[in-house]
Every structure is written in structure tokens, then in C-alpha cells.
Amino acid sequence: MDNASRRDKGMLYRTDDELMKQQAKARRLTQKLNTMDRSDFKGIMETVKELLGKTEGAFINPPFYCDYGFNIEIGKHFFCNYNCTILDVARVRIGDNCLFAPNVSLYTAGHPIHPAMRNTYYEYGREINIGNNVWIGGNTVVCPGVTIGDNCVIGAGSVVTRDIPAWSVAAGNPCRVLREITDDDMNYYFGKLQPDDEAAQDIRSIIEKENDQEKFPFRNK
Numbered sequence: 001m002d003n004a005s006r007r008d009k010g011m012l013y014r015t016d017d018e019l020m021k022q023q024a025k026a027r028r029l030t031q032k033l034n035t036m037d038r039s040d041f042k043g044i045m046e047t048v049k050e051l052l053g054k055t056e057g058a059f060i061n062p063p064f065y066c067d068y069g070f071n072i073e074i075g076k077h078f079f080c081n082y083n084c085t086i087l088d089v090a091r092v093r094i095g096d097n098c099l100f101a102p103n104v105s106l107y108t109a110g111h112p113i114h115p116a117m118r119n120t121y122y123e124y125g126r127e128i129n130i131g132n133n134v135w136i137g138g139n140t141v142v143c144p145g146v147t148i149g150d151n152c153v154i155g156a157g158s159v160v161t162r163d164i165p166a167w168s169v170a171a172g173n174p175c176r177v178l179r180e181i182t183d184d185d186m187n188y189y190f191g192k193l194q195p196d197d198e199a200a201q202d203i204r205s206i207i208e209k210e211n212d213q214e215k216f217p218f219r220n221k
Helices: 003-008 017-034 041-052 183-187 197-210
Strands: 064-066 072-074 084-087 092-094 105-107 128-130 168-171 176-180
Touching (some): 003 017, 017 041, 017 064, 041 072
Parallel strands (some): 072 092, 092 128
Antiparallel strands (some): 168 176
């Protein structure tokens, strides 16, 4: 079995010439993305689509780094802020309406624990799955094999080593669930600060206009 097949099956593999060719293509495209005029928003979106392939309206603020690009699947309306790194040795799936703050890192790549085994240059990958409507705070690291459920908020500076259930606010190192998200959170935007009347009216009209439970889910508690 060749190393690309071993990698894609989640088996131990070694990086060879074929995998280096795949990485070289991604590096050319990330170099293009990372040196573009930062005000060329349309060009940035087109380059992101060329790099990742399976996207719909994704915007990534350069700089951005990845190993392959084609192993990253992104849903609708994705926004990623500056200096994101995704090591996509294994598949990375990101749902609709997700937000990444600056310096978010997703690592699917892993290496053996024992140094003698690690020094053989065998490595492996484990998928990362992120649901719909997830906001990941700045300087967060998501480790191999993690799933983050729909509608979660991950606090800044977190190291996510285990799965996070849907509708959770989670934070810390290691990242832990702090509380559930409920419809009461619709009344506030930061701490106990409430939207002003103008913003509140606009928010209600947008939600009523969309009337899409996938985009604007509710959870009565």
C-alpha cells in the first residue's frame, strides 16, 4: 500500500515524494494567498476556493497555513481571522456559519510517543470535525481526533483535547464545558450587556426574515 493510501486510511505512513508534491501545490497556493493585496477581498476568496476546493463563500484573512488544502471541507459562510494553521493530514470538516478568531490552530497530525519509534519518521492523522454555528476563540488549539458539536463557543486560549458536546460554552487547558447555551443567551451579547433598541429590532427582523432553523437554531431550557 502506498503512503498516500495509508495516510488517508488513518494508518501509520511516511512522507515520500508523492506526498511532498501534494504539499508543494498547497504551499504555492498559500504563498499566493499570503502575499496578496489584503484589500483584494474577491481575489482572496477565489484563492481560498482554489486551495480548499469544497467551499461556499469562505473568507480567510491571510496569513493562512495548511499541509494539503484538499483535506479541508468547509460549509457556508465561514470566516477565519488572521494566522490560522490547519494541519490537514487527516480530514478536517467545518460546518456552516463558523467563526475562527486569530491564531486558531487545528492539528490532525500525530507522532508516536516512544522516541525510537518516532525517529523512524512514521506519523499518522486523526480527523477533526467541527459542527455548524461554532465560534472558536483566539489562540485555541484543537488536537487530533476531536469533534466539536453544533452551536458551541470555545473560549480564547483553549486546548481542546476531547470532544465537546453541542450547545456548550467551553474553555481552558484542557478545554472543559463551562455551561450549556440556552435561549436566554439571546438577551445578551457580552456578559450581561443587552443590545440597544435599534440593534435589537434589527436582530429580530433578520432572524424573522431568515426563518431558518439550521442557521438560527433555538433551544428552550
